[in-house]
Amino acid sequence: MRMFKASGLLALLAFAIAFPLLFPNGEITAIAFFTLLFAAMVTGWNILTGYTGYISLGHAAYFGLGAYALALICQHWNVQPGYEVFLLVPVAGLVAAVIAIPVGWVALRVRRHTFIVITIAMFFIAQLLSYNLIGITNGSTGLDLPFPLAWGGAFFNLPFYYAVLILLLFAIAVSWWVRHSKYGLGLLAIRDDEDRAQGLGVHTEISKVSAFVLSALIVGMAGAIWAYFIGAVYPASAFDPLFDIALALMGFLGGMGTIAGPILGALLLEPLHQYLASNFADWYLVIYGGLLLAVLLLLPRGILPTLQERWAKYRASREQTRETDAASITPLPEQEESAVKTEGINL
């Protein structure tokens, strides 16, 4: 089983690497670039939201910070267009992460539902600052990045595609490590019951803030790559509220708190999003909103958890039929219990 899984993952990776060679069309590689970009971001977002249960609807702020950081670095050091710019992407991500430390410390002091509201408010603060700190951000005129003219034509998208693929692999590695470490176990304990986790010796505050910073780092790097790809940053495009919702929608659709779920959500939704945006510009918002509602009401737990649940039920029922001869009573599948627990009375 493990061999099977590993070879499947390798095949997926090989496909991802070969993709732009198989489909060299510029439009398709651009869509692939955006899809992997979102997959990387939603994986980073999931480290905070999926594992700790603190829902952030303000991560577009770190996306914008990463984008602006790269633009400013390139401007101040007079960086020439080329592959070297990609080496600065982690620096831009670090800038976003460093800013996320005090922000996360303040935002994570509050209750879960207030946290959602705070993240939204902080996102708007970041956008306002980018409009108003004209000395640094150039206001609504925006900033230009070096433009790699040498990569003309169909080749243009390829360096960006591979850069974002590396970022995605990094994000998955971080997410996997967190999920399988003691630290990640602490995060999951915070999601289930924060007070009890603290009582059991989890350093809840440090854990929460560090998860916040880790996710800001990944989203910030994604923002930097995006800025280099687009070639200019403006307050309205770098800080886009629809970005926040896109992340949440992808996380929800795939299944939060899993590693593959958010990626699956991004792979399904981002191509659809690009398709809608280019073909139904007028109805785009209405369709997107309707889709959001449909996903939330029909699949509130996401695709992967729902499938896992079905699979567990199916296996349990098969075992039950096998064991009926022995007249043993098989306990009900596990997930019923957890459903009851979270629905419990809030006194």
Next chain:
Amino acid sequence: MAELIIEGIILGILTGGIYALMSSGLTLVFGVMEIINVGQGALIVLGAYLSYVLQQYLHLDLFLGLLITMPIMFGVGLLISFVFRPIKRDRIMLSVLVTFGIALIIEGILDLIFSADTVGLQAWYVNDSVRLAGFSQPFYLGYNYVFCFLLAVVLLAALYVLVYRTRFGQSLRASMENRTAAELIGIDVERVSAITLGIGVALAAAGGMAFGATTPFNANSSYDLISRLLAIIVFGGMGSLSGALIASVSMLVIENITALIWNANWATTVFFVLLVLILVLRPQGLLGQAEGRKQ
């Protein structure tokens, strides 16, 4: 300088009343239903456009038009409450996304119908103003601010009577304090929730009219509005009506003073800096209740 500060206080109290009207629905709905209605901004803009249509095509006075728009929006609120019926798990988290979806649909439809041009509500009191005596520099105050402030006072007083002096208000406060216990003593919490959401959205209609009469708007204005309203209800303490009132007035006063003595661009930033400060000092907001042990 002193005069500018007084001007800022007057303007801040008047606009603060309008914001109190808009945020009261939001905080009330949160208190009863445990949903964060991020669609409130879009609903306010929808209310403003409804007033706009009535005034443009039926030449109805804005305040009379409320007699039509508020019941319509009450119905919209009831409809939205049906969407929430099946959601039992992760209510707060899902509510943000669901109401955002509703907001996107409203925004998309408004964009299609009215295009992205900004419009303003028209009436004689929107374009006329009174010069306040006693200021060395002339200080004109629009009648629209005064009238909309009076509207806010009347509606908020009515809301107060409804919540604290009627039987329905008792059920509402009981549902707010403890949903399960309210159900146990025979309150139909689902019905109370639906009516509360209806009231919240009807208040958004009135708030939308007041907003549209004082500020030019388009479908995109909802983002700016909702971020301010969310900041206000967090500042006041989520679920607290009086907290929302105090927060609206104090934040708008501070914003207006900043705009007059410093720079209008920075005024909103000051508003959010205050929010961060209060969170550091008092995470539950001005009048909010501290978190209890969740189980």
